Amino acid sequence: MAIGLHDSPFKNPVIRWVDQRLPVFTMMQKEYGTFPTPRNFNYFWNFGALAMINLLIMIATGVFLSMHYTAHTAYAFDSVERIMRDVNYGWLIRYVHMNGASMFFIVVYIHIWRGLYYGSYKAPRELLWMLGVVIFLLMMATAFMGYVLPWGQMSFWGATVITNLFSAIPLVGHDIVIWLWGGFSVDNPTLNRFFSLHYLLPFVIVGVVFLHVAALHITGSNNPLGIEPKGPQDTLPFHPYYTIKDSVGMVAYFAVFAFLVFFMPNYLGHPDNYIPANPLSTPAHIVPEWYFLPFYAILRAVPDKLGGVVLMFGSIAILFVLPWLDTSKVRSMRFRPIARIFLLLWTINFFVLMWVGAKPAEGHYVLIAQIATVIYFAYFLVVLPALGRLEKPLPLPESIARAVLGPNATLGGGPVPGAVAAKPMDKA
């Protein structure tokens, strides 16, 4: 082998020639072929792969939609209707993109919840978790700007309300809002820059996803037991075991996705967005898309403008410091009998916020939103820091293999000896 070439294990001469000069095949084999993955994943571990697929679907459909979309206040609404009526399969591509946004948030919310339940944010995966929060923020910005593009009533008034949030900033708020708008109201300059950024940010997300995955492949995956693999008997090669398991999840995911697209494509949207934007008339009841409702509820729960904005952004920013708020050394909630109950209550509370966010901000709804906001923050700021000291966790299993295969599974004996378990890894 010539000096300077990578020592490639591949036999196929073409693959080998490339791999010696740019070892992408070696990398794929290492990171997605033989990559040692805890053997005890449940279906919650599908959702990272599903999110990745969803991102690709959004980019593919978005690129094709932008071939037909016109980013101008006078044409945007009509160009979207043209996509629905005249462009070949335009209705399909738009409905996939539209419902793909909802699917993306469903998948990512489950993915985040998986992290909360199994303690995936704890050392050594803090940075991995924080990169995930960055992706979540970028997703929210992208989704918000995408919703503005059809230039319907909800687009326009959603954009107006959300950009006005920044006017709460003391002293410079007003100037910042004018800067965001590029004028004195949400208008054509705003639409143009939102389209530009809506096209840009998904590729930024791709970049951060790459970092997210790179960080994951340094620490390795967490697992439902929350204990680290101690050796080959605790892991399986990623391929074929988890490529297949992810494929099973994908089938279910696509079934739900297809059901939304083909049978209830507008169920998660708002009919007012099929009315062209009218800067002179606000709809009676403005609500954001469903995935923003919990945070919208927090915004409205506070009777002070700046306070509401701070708490709303704080409700996501708090996730950045979660690895240090949770003082328990035990990752998985399976072994935290008290914290588990609080997390389930917090989860129900999240749905309460989502429900109340869609209600008018009046009467007892405000009180419910306020109580739910307190519960949301109390979990992070009071319950998790305190439980780390007060709670007595259940005994952790000795190893993943022991817990999964039963007490009789000893190294070199038992039903699946280490040698057999390791065999597919050598081959793959």
Added chain:
Amino acid sequence: MGGDIEVIAMAEMVTAQGASQGAGQPEATKRDFLKLTTTAFAAVGVGAIVWPFIASMNPARDVLALASTELDLSPIAVGQSVTVMWRGKPVFVRHRTPEQIAAARAVPLSELKDPATDESRAPRPEWLVMIGVCTHLGCVPLGQKPTDPTGDFNGWFCPCHGSHYDTSGRIRRGPAPSNLEIPPYSFMSPTQIRIG
């Protein structure tokens, strides 16, 4: 999980046995069947998903709806030419003089690079209707306005690469491979045509 591993390990063994059994006739295994059907199914699925994306780039229905143009011929005097848009391209409509018709019909087919009779190109000899796009690389030839150069054959001349067309719009000299194209058109009345 343990069961899965054993099954796969056994299947691998079966594959290995099958491969070593016959000389050049490895026995097809259940796994081969599963791989083939899965791959075939995935290929069909990918094709079905990719097709709408490709189709979306074809002309949309509103574009197709604009695929015909009507033109009133009555204001066009003898010797005059007009240019109309059809599918985003110029269409040359010329009310030819008797001299132009005679010149076009006098040319023997053997002199033509792309042989076509004038009768076939202009069923009503006084009206010549053609797509005004040079068949070389798509420029619009000159010759519609009285002040334009008309080339060596008194028809049209493409300034991009020097193609000369005669009074029937046939290529006579220059790099263009074929005559100016005749669009589909019909006379709705003696003074009204529909192109497309």
